[in-house]
Amino acid sequence: MSEARIWHGGDLDEARRLFPDAPEPWIDLSTGINPIAYPMPPLPARLFERLPSPADHRDLEAAAAEAYGAADPAMVVGAPGTQVLISLLPILWPRSRVTILGPTYAEHAHAWRGAGHAVAEIGSLDEAGEADILVVVNPNNPDGRLLRREVLLEQAVRFGRRGGRLLVDEAFADFDGNETLVSVLPENTVVLRSFGKTYGLAGVRLGFAVAATTFAETLRKALGPWSVSGPAMEVGRRALRDRSWREAAQAARAEDARRLDALLEPLSSRAPGGTILYRLMDSSRASDVFSHLGHHGIWVRRFQHDPRLLRFGLPGSAEAWRRLETVLADLHKG
Structure with missing residues (x-):
């Protein structure tokens, strides 16, 4: 029997299948991606015409080391998205007993099980027992x-x-x-960092692993040459070194998160949780809220493990905020 499909955000084909009469354009709030993207710089044609050089790759990893606080750029490994690293790590490590602190991002358990490891999902660190590997998503x-x-x-x-x-x-x-571990990284620890979520550029497909230099080199060899495209390197280097943009974006999205909480609280059983880039609502009315939003062309994230939960990304425009506020106001009245 095949394993059940893992639900992910961003699947507007599924939204249109479930709600064929919903108005267009859809407002996609199902992901945790910054809706105000980093301004893409003009990219010279040469980036598309030649292979990136080792020096380009090293400079990308140096920019990531600066942004994340790594002690040595040699500890940072660039990859075509963190999902590739999530899939690769279980192949590189011998078959082990793996504990995953959950509920959490389902691709972790999927990748470890697929590589033949014995996987247990635990609700608290006290349950880790004598496992060989512990996986934590933080936040x-x-x-x-x-x-x-x-x-x-x-x-x-x-x-x-x-x-x-x-x-x-x-x-x-x-x-x-x-609470990041990057600046104090233990020898036996690997940290994954995503680029696309923060910078609103998920399609660039860029992510990083931070590890002790010996294991970092093992990862580089496993990924092979030219694992990151030239255009992705150029965008990544510029964005990662733009600290003022990142700080301004953090402040602005934090304010957006507070605004979204105010809209969700009347429908929630408890205060919304989540991170700055998305908010999580827990409600006995979650199914009705999901359907009502869907019929009005607003797509939010459901969860297989708990039907009471809905995740809302941040609206990215005044019009998106207006539509969300209007649709939620109808539910408040009900």
Whole structure:
């Protein structure tokens, strides 16, 4: 029997299938991607006409090291998106007992199981037992749970005593990353960082792993030459070094998150959770809310593990905010 399809955000084909009479254009709030993208710089034709050089790749990784606070650019490995790294790591490590702190991003469990590892999803770190590998998403997707750096360092030490490893997915840490491990990275820990979510450029397909230099080199060899395209390198280098844009975007999206919370709170059973880039609503009315929004051309994220949850990305325009406010106001009246 084939494994059930994993639901992801951004699937407007599914939205149109479920709600064929919904008005166009759809407002897609189903992802956790910054709706105000980094302004794409003009890209010279040469980036499309030649292979990127090793020097270009090293400069990209140096820019990421600066942005994320890594001690050495050699610890940073550029890849065509963090999803590729999520799929690659279980192949590189020997078959092990893997614990994943959940509920969380489902591709982690899928990748480890697919590579033949024994996977257990746990609800608390106390349940990790004698596993060989611990996987944590921090801040967590979708509920935004944020573990303190000290807690994760303790886990790295505990697993390290028996030769185990810690994998921390910090996909949403750029705007919610006070507890990042990058600057204090233990030898047995790998951290993943996403580019597209923060910069609103998911189609660029760019992500990074941060690891001890020996394992970082193993990852580079596994990815092979030219794993990141020349245009992606150019956009990435410029954006990662634009600290003023990142700080302004963080402040603006935090204000948007507060605005969205105010709209969701009357429908929620408890205060919305999540991260700066998306908000999570817990409600006994979630199914009705999802359908009402869908019939009005607004697509939000459902979850297979809990039908009470809906994830809302941030609207990216005044018109999107107006439509969302109008549709939610109808539900408030009901």
